Amino acid sequence: MFPSNQWYVAGWDCEIDRAPMARTICGEPIVLYRKFDRTVVALRDACPHRLLPLSMGIKEGDNIRCRYHGLLINGEGFAVEMPIKTERVHKSVCTKAYPVAERHRFVWVWIGEPEKADAALIPDFWPCSHPDWTFDGGYYPIKCDFRLVIDNLMDLTHETYVHQGSIGQADILEAPITTHSDGNRVVVTRWMPNIDAPPFWRNALKREGPVDRWQICHYVAPSSVIIDVGVAPVSAGATVEKHDQGVRGFVIDAMTPESETTTHYFWGMARNFDVDDTGFTARFKRQQGEVFLEDVEVLEAQQRSIASNPSLRLKAFSIDTGGIRARQVIERLSAPE
Ligand code: FES
Numbered sequence: 001m002f003p004s005n006q007w008y009v010a011g012w013d014c015e016i017d018r019a020p021m022a023r024t025i026c027g028e029p030i031v032l033y034r035k036f037d038r039t040v041v042a043l044r045d046a047c048p049h050r051l052l053p054l055s056m057g058i059k060e061g062d063n064i065r066c067r068y069h070g071l072l073i074n075g076e077g078f079a080v081e082m083p084i085k086t087e088r089v090h091k092s093v094c095t096k097a098y099p100v101a102e103r104h105r106f107v108w109v110w111i112g113e114p115e116k117a118d119a120a121l122i123p124d125f126w127p128c129s130h131p132d133w134t135f136d137g138g139y140y141p142i143k144c145d146f147r148l149v150i151d152n153l154m155d156l157t158h159e160t161y162v163h164q165g166s167i168g169q170a171d172i173l174e175a176p177i178t179t180h181s182d183g184n185r186v187v188v189t190r191w192m193p194n195i196d197a198p199p200f201w202r203n204a205l206k207r208e209g210p211v212d213r214w215q216i217c218h219y220v221a222p223s224s225v226i227i228d229v230g231v232a233p234v235s236a237g238a239t240v241e242k243h244d245q246g247v248r249g250f251v252i253d254a255m256t257p258e259s260e261t262t263t264h265y266f267w268g269m270a271r272n273f274d275v276d277d278t279g280f281t282a283r284f285k286r287q288q289g290e291v292f293l294e295d296v297e298v299l300e301a302q303q304r305s306i307a308s309n310p311s312l313r314l315k316a317f318s319i320d321t322g323g324i325r326a327r328q329v330i331e332r333l334s335a336p337e
Pocket residue numbers: 047048049050051052066067068069070071083
């Protein structure tokens with residue numbers, strides 16, 4: 001159903017604290033919390049006794065006590081005390097513990113076979129943790145299939161209509177796009193040479209004059225899209241391969257499936273300009289949140305329409321090539337090994 005043996009974003013690093021937090025990932029109910037040493041614990045959110053969610057339990061140090069009959073479970077998922085305290089604990093009384101890693105401001109969990117978890121496979125969100133960059137963002141639960149969000153982000157022609165009142169610009173439709181894929185990677189590139197910078201980018205660049213502008217959407221398996229955006233003065237000679245000459249941002253989108261028709265959407269923007277301007281960071285996050293709510297409205301309506309029209313199929317036009325290729329990767333990764 002979902003690619004397994006993959007790392008998924010379980011939450012922002014700041015969302016997860018000492019108190020247990022419930023979050024269903026790829027259909028698996030998980031409880032997350034931090035130990036005193038700040039490391040994150042992720043356990044199947046079901047008491048091994050009668051399956052009450054452990055997230056309803058009571059923290060005791062680094063352990064969690066089930067709120068039904070008081071079984072005490074440690075951070076590795078093993079029972080350490082039975083409801084009758086004098087009874088011996090057997091190691092078969094346990095709940096699944098998920099491999100967890102904290103990287104690039106997110107907490108990631110490994111869904112699949114724990115012995116295959118390798119931190120080197122965590123998607124490379126480097127701009128989110130690079131010292132020369134600033135990163136912030138938010139979280140929306142969306143009532144739609146995570147693949148619909150990927151389709152949306154791999155095809156920015158929707159900006160013109162969905163974001164008519166905010167970031168939509170007709171000239172985006174005029175620039176040609178190219179789609180390239182290789183293995184699990186899909187890249188949709190829109191290069192806009194020698195144009196007038198829109199106000200946002202002119203302010204970021206802090207100078208007048210024609211610019212080269214780019215929007216490069218990278219699908220990152222299994223369920224993220226990173227969009228490389230920015231402008232550089234034409235005189236700087238930026239190219240599709242190398243464009244660090246101006247101002248640059250990465251729109252970060254991690255879509256963690258909750259169920260087949262619901263998604264945890266973690267979004268944000270990393271940038272390499274005005275990095276110490278915390279006011280800018282806060283204003284931008286608010287604006288980005290408003291723009292993304294326009295997508296949420298459309299995506300949830302699309303999902304409802306899909307459900308009400310079971311005999312109809314999604315059609316793909318040329319603009320959908322990026323999303324279609326990403327779906328092919330997802331299908332391949334979802335196949336049993
Ligand atoms: S259901 Fe958890 S101890 Fe009984």
